[in-house]
Each structure stands twice: as structure tokens, then as C-alpha cells.
Amino acid sequence: xxxxxxxxxxxxxxxxxxxxxWREAHNxxxxxxxxxxxxxxxxLLKTKHGKKKIIKLYGxxxxxxxxxxxxxxxxxxx
Amino acid sequence: MEREVKNLNILSQFCEDFCTIINxxxxxxxxxxxxxxxxxxxxxxxxxxxxxxxVDFNRFKTIFADLKRSGFVCMQSADVKEIxxxxxxxxxxxxxxxxxxxxxxxxxxxxxxxDNYQLNTKVxxxxxxxxxxxxxxxxxxxxxxxxxxxxxxxxxxxxxxIVYSELVxxxxxxxxxxxxxxxxx
Numbered sequence: 001x002x003x004x005x006x007x008x009x010x011x012x013x014x015x016x017x018x019x020x021x022w023r024e025a026h027n028x029x030x031x032x033x034x035x036x037x038x039x040x041x042x043x044l045l046k047t048k049h050g051k052k053k054i055i056k057l058y059g060x061x062x063x064x065x066x067x068x069x070x071x072x073x074x075x076x077x078x
Numbered sequence: 079m080e081r082e083v084k085n086l087n088i089l090s091q092f093c094e095d096f097c098t099i100i101n102x103x104x105x106x107x108x109x110x111x112x113x114x115x116x117x118x119x120x121x122x123x124x125x126x127x128x129x130x131x132x133v134d135f136n137r138f139k140t141i142f143a144d145l146k147r148s149g150f151v152c153m154q155s156a157d158v159k160e161i162x163x164x165x166x167x168x169x170x171x172x173x174x175x176x177x178x179x180x181x182x183x184x185x186x187x188x189x190x191x192x193d194n195y196q197l198n199t200k201v202x203x204x205x206x207x208x209x210x211x212x213x214x215x216x217x218x219x220x221x222x223x224x225x226x227x228x229x230x231x232x233x234x235x236x237x238x239x240i241v242y243s244e245l246v247x248x249x250x251x252x253x254x255x256x257x258x259x260x261x262x263x
Binding site: 005006009010012013014016017022023026027029030031033034037038041054058059060061062064065066067068 | 085087088090154155156243
């Protein structure tokens with residue numbers, strides 16, 4: 001493990017241990033990852049072969065299970 | 079419902095919604111990376127790993143129907159028998175909400191003595207703010223340090239050792255590491 005990175009992990013873990021406010025920053029971080037991902041998926045769905053790429057990317061075999069993969073025109077990821 | 083006032087992030091809410099359903103029907107545990115993430119580790123993941131007790135087909139059909147009714151879809155198949163067959167062959171199946179490809183819940187049946195040990199020593203972790211069952215911290219540390227060993231896993235272990243220092247039991251960790259060597263390596 002890189003020493004500087006290990007130091008950063010240790011500092012953050014100690015902060016989590018002693019400061020209840022860690023959760024707010026952590027929630028923002030996790031939500032931002034998924035918000036960003038959702039934007040990319042929506043953009044990808046609008047591109048040529050976008051649906052096929054998503055199906056391949058996530059190994060979706062049950063394509064009928066997902067309404068948003070079955071619309072002619074892309075959409076409806078809520 | 080309690081979770082509405084908890085201010086959970088997307089991943090934690092997904093986990094709690096899924097586990098609330100499973101918990102009505104059988105024993106389960108959330109394992110691996112999400113244990114560290116829910117405990118404050120700042121890294122991304124696309125899936126949460128869950129081990130459930132082995133149930134018979136009729137019981138699984140009830141669980142699957144409940145998941146479906148609650149808006150979860152299996153990525154591999156819509157056929158409950160096929161999904162059950164995956165599980166009994168010790169393969170994992172993945173569930174998502176029907177309107178999103180992520181996050182995923184990767185589900186496996188307990189397959190050996192080590193998984194049963196985890197189910198029997200499950201814990202709730204107050205720090206996470208979640209009401210779900212996790213595999214205990216010493217099991218997580220043993221897996222990450224003895225079996226998985228990637229930089230990401232070793233960093234997770236470092237984080238867990240600090241935030242749960244009062245729960246760390248080296249004797250139990252060593253016993254589990256022996257079990258891992260015997261059953262998984």
C-alpha cells in the first residue's frame with residue numbers, strides 16, 4: 001500500500017471514528033458517484049447502439065425486465 | 079418508515095430496501111466491500127454482496143415474488159427456477175431496481191462451513207446507521223487480509239480495524255484465517 005495513501009486512509013478512519021458529521025460528506029461522495037453514472041447511462045442510451053452497449057456492459061440477460069431498455073425512444077430512468 | 083428520516087445515500091437506501099425484504103423470509107448477511115463503505119470508507123462500488131441461507135425452491139419462490147413486487151429485477155433471468163438453479167450451483171445472481179442498472183445486489187447461497195459461521199455470527203453495526211445484518215468485523219478482516227488481499231481490500235481492512243478497534247479480536251481472526259486456508263485456498 002502506498003504510504004501517503006495509507007496515511008490518508010488512517011486519518012479519514014480516525015475522523016469517522018470520532019466525528020458523527022462524517023456521514024454528510026460521505027453521503028455526498030457516494031450519491032455523486034451514482035448521479036454521475038446515471039447521467040452517463042442516459043447519455044449513452046441516446047447514442048447509436050447505446051442500449052446494446054449497456055446490455056453488454058452490465059451483462060443484462062433479462063432485458064425484458066427493464067422497461068427503459070424496451071422503449072423505442074430512450075428514457076424513463078427515474 | 080424509519081429509513082425516511084435517516085438521510086441515507088443511494089447505495090445504503092438500496093441495501094436497506096433489499097435486505098428488509100430478505101429479512102422477512104430467511105437469514106442473510108451483507109459481506110465484503112459494502113461493510114467498509116457503509117462504515118465510512120470513501121470509495122466507489124457498483125455492487126453489494128449478500129449471502130443468504132440455502133432455502134428450498136418453494137421458499138425461494140416466495141422471496142422472489144416479494145422482491146419482484148417491491149420493484150427488484152434479476153439481471154440474469156425472469157424465470158424463478160433458472161435463478162434458483164444458479165444459486166444451488168453456487169453461482170451468484172444480481173438484482174437491481176427495475177428502473178436502474180445500478181447499484182446491484184449480488185446474491186449467493188451459503189455454500190460451506192465458513193458461510194454458515196458468518197450467518198451465525200452476524201451483527202448489526204451502529205456506525206453504519208443501517209438496520210441490516212452484516213458479517214462480523216473479524217470475519218471481514220480475515221477475508222480481506224488472508225484471501226482477497228488486493229490493495230483495495232487491504233485498505234478496507236485498515237479502515238475497519240480503526241473504526242471498529244473495540245470489536246477486533248485477533249484470536250477469532252486467526253481462527254477464521256485457518257478456516258479460510260482449509261476451505262477456500
